[in-house]
Amino acid sequence: MSYCDTCVIRNQAICSALTTEELSALNAIGRRRDLEPGESLMWEGDDSLLVANVIDGVLKLSTGTEDGREQIVGVVYPSDFIGRPFGATSSQNVTALTNSRVCIFSRTDFDAFASEHPALEHKLLKRTLSELDRTRRWLLLLGRKNAEEKIATFLLEMAERLGAGGSDEWESPISFDLPFSRQQVGDILGLTIETVSRQMTKLKKEGVIDLPSRRAVVILDRQSLEDHAG
Amino acid sequence: MSYCDTCVIRNQAICSALTTEELSALNAIGRRRDLEPGESLMWEGDDSLLVANVIDGVLKLSTGTEDGREQIVGVVYPSDFIGRPFGATSSQNVTALTNSRVCIFSRTDFDAFASEHPALEHKLLKRTLSELDRTRRWLLLLGRKNAEEKIATFLLEMAERLGAGGSDEWESPISFDLPFSRQQVGDILGLTIETVSRQMTKLKKEGVIDLPSRRAVVILDRQSLEDHAG
DNA sequence: CGGTCCGTTGAGAAGTCTCAATACAAGTGG
DNA sequence: CCACTTGTATTGAGACTTCTCAACGGACCG
Numbered sequence: 001m002s003y004c005d006t007c008v009i010r011n012q013a014i015c016s017a018l019t020t021e022e023l024s025a026l027n028a029i030g031r032r033r034d035l036e037p038g039e040s041l042m043w044e045g046d047d048s049l050l051v052a053n054v055i056d057g058v059l060k061l062s063t064g065t066e067d068g069r070e071q072i073v074g075v076v077y078p079s080d081f082i083g084r085p086f087g088a089t090s091s092q093n094v095t096a097l098t099n100s101r102v103c104i105f106s107r108t109d110f111d112a113f114a115s116e117h118p119a120l121e122h123k124l125l126k127r128t129l130s131e132l133d134r135t136r137r138w139l140l141l142l143g144r145k146n147a148e149e150k151i152a153t154f155l156l157e158m159a160e161r162l163g164a165g166g167s168d169e170w171e172s173p174i175s176f177d178l179p180f181s182r183q184q185v186g187d188i189l190g191l192t193i194e195t196v197s198r199q200m201t202k203l204k205k206e207g208v209i210d211l212p213s214r215r216a217v218v219i220l221d222r223q224s225l226e227d228h229a230g
Numbered sequence: 231m232s233y234c235d236t237c238v239i240r241n242q243a244i245c246s247a248l249t250t251e252e253l254s255a256l257n258a259i260g261r262r263r264d265l266e267p268g269e270s271l272m273w274e275g276d277d278s279l280l281v282a283n284v285i286d287g288v289l290k291l292s293t294g295t296e297d298g299r300e301q302i303v304g305v306v307y308p309s310d311f312i313g314r315p316f317g318a319t320s321s322q323n324v325t326a327l328t329n330s331r332v333c334i335f336s337r338t339d340f341d342a343f344a345s346e347h348p349a350l351e352h353k354l355l356k357r358t359l360s361e362l363d364r365t366r367r368w369l370l371l372l373g374r375k376n377a378e379e380k381i382a383t384f385l386l387e388m389a390e391r392l393g394a395g396g397s398d399e400w401e402s403p404i405s406f407d408l409p410f411s412r413q414q415v416g417d418i419l420g421l422t423i424e425t426v427s428r429q430m431t432k433l434k435k436e437g438v439i440d441l442p443s444r445r446a447v448v449i450l451d452r453q454s455l456e457d458h459a460g
Numbered sequence: 461c462g463g464t465c466c467g468t469t470g471a472g473a474a475g476t477c478t479c480a481a482t483a484c485a486a487g488t489g490g
Numbered sequence: 491c492c493a494c495t496t497g498t499a500t501t502g503a504g505a506c507t508t509c510t511c512a513a514c515g516g517a518c519c520g
Contacts, residue, residue, distance in 0.1 A: 063370045065460050071373040073366040084363070086356050091363045118348035125355045126316050132358060133314070133321045135365045136303040137293065142372035143420025144299040147508070182467060190373025192509060197468055214467070214517085230295050377476070412499060422477055427500055444485080444499070 002027040003103070012079035013053045014127065017119035029109040035059075035096035041104075042083065048090045051083030051110045057100025058179040061092045062187065072188040074135065075179075077161065081127055085111055097179050142190045145230055150189040151199040152228035155209065159219055173210075175218040203228070232257040233333070242309035243283045244357065247349035259339040265289075265326035271334075272313065278320045281313030281340045287330025288409040291322045292417065302418040304365065305409075307391065311357055315341055327409050372420045375460055380419040381429040382458035385439065389449055403440075405448040433458070 004010060004027045015023060035041065035057070042050055044063050054076050061074035061082075073092055076082055084090050085107060105113075114121050141153055162176040178185070182193045189196065203209045208225050210218040219225055234240060234257045245253060265271065265287070272280055274293055284306050291304035291312075303322055306312055314320050315337060335343075344351050371383055392406040408415070412423045419426065433439045438455050440448040449455055 069374040071370040073369045128358045132362045139303045140293045140301040143301040
C-alpha cells in the first residue's frame with residue numbers, strides 16, 4: 001500500500017508524469033514529513049541532501065547576508081517542488097510558514113530515479129522554467145518599483161494564488177488571508193516592516209483595499225490596485 | 231557538412247549531450263545568425279517562436295515597466311541557452327550587447343526534438359536549475375543590498391566571468407573590460423547611472439579598483455572589494 | 461492584570477534619485 | 491589640424507523616498 005495512492009497532489013505534482021508502477025518505485029524511496037510554522041527543512045550553504053514535493057502548506061525559500069538581512073526568494077505551495085537536484089549545495093533556506101506536509105527524497109536517490117525517468121525530468125524542467133520566469137519578473141519589482149507599486153503588485157499576485165472572489169473572477173471584492181507576517185512581506189518585497197505597514201494603510205485609506213484583521217486582505221477595487229502596480 | 235562540426239561551443243553547450251548523429255539531426259533544424267550591438271532577437275510578450283544557443287558574444291535579457299523603466303534580468307555568454315521552450319510567450323527582451331553569433335531553432339521544432347532526446351533535456355534542466363540559483367541570489371542583491379554593496383558584488387561577479395589576473399587566480403590585480411555601459415550596469419543593479427558612477431569613483435578613490443578607461447576595470451584589492459560586497 | 465507579540469504611527473536621518481552642469485573621447489567636416 | 495557634434499560619464503545640489511529609532515496600540519495568554 002503506497003502513500004501515493006491517496007495523495008492529493010498526485011495529479012498536480014511532477015509525480016503526474018509517472019505510471020502507477022513507476023510511482024510505487026518512487027514511493028519506495030520517499031517518506032512523508034510534517035513541519036510546524038518556523039521549522040526548516042534545509043539551510044543555505046548546507047550539502048544538498050534532500051529534495052521534496054509540497055503536499056500541503058506554504059513554505060518560504062530565503063537567503064540572507066552575514067549581518068542578518070533576509071530576502072525571501074520564493075514561496076512554494078502544494079504540488080510545488082523543493083530543493084536542488086543535481087547540485088552539491090542548497091542555495092537557500094526552506095522554512096514552513098504554515099503547518100505543512102512534504103514528501104521527502106534523498107537527493108542522490110532522486111537524481112538517480114529522475115535520470116531514469118525522462119518524463120519526470122520533463123515535468124521538472126517545465127516547472128523550473130516557469131519558476132525562472134516568475135523569479136525574473138520579481139527582479140523587475142525589486143530593482144525598479146517603488147514601495148507602493150511593490151505592495152500593489154504583491155497583493156495582486158496573492159489574490160491570484162489565494163483569492164476567493166464573487167461569481168465573476170474579475171469581480172470585486174476578492175478576499176484572502178496572507179500566509180505572511182508584515183515582516184515576511186517586507187522580506188519578500190525588499191522593504192522594512194514599517195514601510196509595508198504604511199503603504200497598506202495608505203491603500204486602505206484610499207478605499208482600494210480593506211484590512212479586516214492582521215492577515216486578512218480584501219481587494220475592493222481591483223482596477224485601481226492594478227493602476228497602482230505600475 | 232554540418233556547422234556543428236566546427237562549432238566552438240560544441241562541447242560546452244547543451245549540444246554536448248548529443249552523439250554525432252543526433253547532432254546532425256539538430257543541425258538540420260537550426261541556423262546561424264549574427265547580431266550587432268543593440269539588435270534584438272526576441273521581445274517581451276511576443277509569441278515564443280525561437281530558442282537559441284549563444285555561440286559568441288554577450289546578450290542581455292530584460293523586462294520593463296510601461297513607463298520605460300528597465301531591469302536587466304539576465305546576461306548570457308557563449309554556450310548559454312536563450313529562449314523559452316515549452317511556453318507560449320517569451321517573458322523578456324533578448325538584445326545583443328556586443329557583436330554576437332547565435333544558433334537559432336524554431337521553438338516548436340526544438341520542443342519536439344528535445345522531447346525525443348532526454349539527454350538534451352537533462353542538460354537543459356541542469357542549466358536552468360543553475361540559472362534559477364543565480365537569479366535568486368540576484369534577488370538578495372536587489373532587495374537588500376545598498377548601492378556600494380551592489381557595485382562591489384557586481385564587479386566580483388564580472389571578474390569571475392571575464393577576469394584575467396596574475397599567475398595565481400586569487401592574486402591581484404584582476405582586469406577586464408565590462409561589456410556594459412554605465413546605464414546598463416544601472417539596469418542590472420536597479421540603480422541610476424549617476425549612483426553607479428559615484429560608487430565606482432568612490433571605490434577608485436579608496437584604491438580598491440582602478441578605472442583606466444570607460445569600460446575597463448582593474449581590481450587592485452580583491453579582499454577589500456569582498457568586504458565591500460556585504 | 462501584566463506580559464508578549466505583532467502591527468501601526470510619528471519624527472528625523474540617511475540613501476538614492478532627479479535635474480542640471482560639466483567633462484571627456486571619438487568622429488566629422490571644414 | 492581644428493572647431494563642432496554626439497554620445498557617454500562624472501560631479502554637484504536639492505528633493506524625495508525609504509529607513510531607523512522610538513513610542514504606542516491592540517490581541518492573545520498566562
